[in-house]
Amino acid sequence: MTETFLDVPVDVITTEAALEAASAAISGGAPLLVVAVNPEKVIKAEHDPDLRSFIAQAGLRIPDGVGLIIASRLRGGRLRERVTGIDLFLALCERAAAHGWRIYLLGARREVVEDAAKELQHRFPRITIAGLRDGYFAPDEAQSVADEVAAARTDLLFVALGSPLQENFLRRSGERTGARVLMGVGGSFDVLAGRVPRAPQAMRSVGLEWLYRLYREPWRIRRMAALPVFLLRTVRHRS
Numbered sequence: 001m002t003e004t005f006l007d008v009p010v011d012v013i014t015t016e017a018a019l020e021a022a023s024a025a026i027s028g029g030a031p032l033l034v035v036a037v038n039p040e041k042v043i044k045a046e047h048d049p050d051l052r053s054f055i056a057q058a059g060l061r062i063p064d065g066v067g068l069i070i071a072s073r074l075r076g077g078r079l080r081e082r083v084t085g086i087d088l089f090l091a092l093c094e095r096a097a098a099h100g101w102r103i104y105l106l107g108a109r110r111e112v113v114e115d116a117a118k119e120l121q122h123r124f125p126r127i128t129i130a131g132l133r134d135g136y137f138a139p140d141e142a143q144s145v146a147d148e149v150a151a152a153r154t155d156l157l158f159v160a161l162g163s164p165l166q167e168n169f170l171r172r173s174g175e176r177t178g179a180r181v182l183m184g185v186g187g188s189f190d191v192l193a194g195r196v197p198r199a200p201q202a203m204r205s206v207g208l209e210w211l212y213r214l215y216r217e218p219w220r221i222r223r224m225a226a227l228p229v230f231l232l233r234t235v236r237h238r239s
């Protein structure tokens, strides 16, 4: 089931259902492209046809952002549970460790992605990290980066280049990587590597992670200003 925000579809799902979809893709189903949708991306997609079609074609559009839940409640929609990109990323890693799926980490600065890999290895000792590489490469290197991912026999590829770089990489080179599950994870490697702390659990559980992020990274205010605009417009638009 999906709910549409300003013509951008978002799946009404739980983390468990997302994990099941990933399992199906790995055990022989079609490759699964996962995109985390938040209000900022919905607004961006309005003016970016590539991003819009990327989201529309993704196998799974997870509701990442409390703004989507608020908008849905205000207009009597069905979306009640947030599935954040980082939580799904970690849940997929946990499952990967349990099933022997091979993961590849692509993105962030070299020492950040290395520390993120160490942290994953620490949290999930049985995890197989098939490979990693930093996210600072020229656009014309994308094909060879995709070939490296393929050579590592990757099952799950996590791309942390930020938007819209990660979407562009996945759109143009995703298939070439041969990965079964492909997901853009934004700044998650920085969080995992301890470079950007996550909000305290108490704030997260009441949906105030954004407020903590704003306190840590005040320059995000311009990006976050999209939220009230998003709420007003989605409630008026009703789809």
Ligand code: UDP
Pocket (backbone or CB within 6 Å): 107, 108, 109, 134, 135, 136, 137, 160, 161, 162, 163, 165, 185, 186, 187, 188, 189, 190
């Ligand atoms: N990044 C990268 N290559 C680039 C630009 C950015 O690997 O050319 C990484 C950057 O180091 C950071 C992530 O992409 O780890 C962007 O995180 P951000 O929180 O800005 O992502 P967003 O909020 O767009 O999801």
